[in-house]
Amino acid sequence: xxxxxxxxxxxxxxxxxxxxxxxxxxxxxxxxxxxxxxxxxxxxxxxxxxxxxxxxxxxxxxxxxxxxxxxxxxxxxxxxxxxxxxxxxxxxxxxxxxxxxxxxxxxxxxxxxxxxxxxxxxxxxxxxxxxxxxxxxxxxxxxxxxxxxxxxxxxxxxxxxxxx
Numbered sequence: 001x002x003x004x005x006x007x008x009x010x011x012x013x014x015x016x017x018x019x020x021x022x023x024x025x026x027x028x029x030x031x032x033x034x035x036x037x038x039x040x041x042x043x044x045x046x047x048x049x050x051x052x053x054x055x056x057x058x059x060x061x062x063x064x065x066x067x068x069x070x071x072x073x074x075x076x077x078x079x080x081x082x083x084x085x086x087x088x089x090x091x092x093x094x095x096x097x098x099x100x101x102x103x104x105x106x107x108x109x110x111x112x113x114x115x116x117x118x119x120x121x122x123x124x125x126x127x128x129x130x131x132x133x134x135x136x137x138x139x140x141x142x143x144x145x146x147x148x149x150x151x152x153x154x155x156x157x158x159x160x161x162x163x164x
Contacts, residue, residue: 021128042075
């Protein structure tokens, strides 16, 4: 019976770096899903500041106390990974209308590739609406302080990365 099946969502992204906005989506997603798999993308058109291994390690450290959250790296088609992990839902966070346009297109393509993989959009908490990994990296790169916008573990890694 479908109601007995565990509800698993895959929350994909580069998480370069993981922000408090991402944590907001995870926290709220756990109200809906039994398990969330934070899937750190290996394949990205972006130029990550942190290596795949660093991004996975930081996320695992930050989420170590969340028993229902698993952190894994993945590559290839997201919908293939979702099915391989026994999930049926892709969890995506939204901040603004501009996010929705891109996410909507991706959702439609994923739906075309795998009809039984669904996308669920969640709005981040209002206090994180202006944050993104890109803005965090740009701010740090220009010498700005992002403490309080990212988990402390991530903040320390950002400082170390900027010093090297």
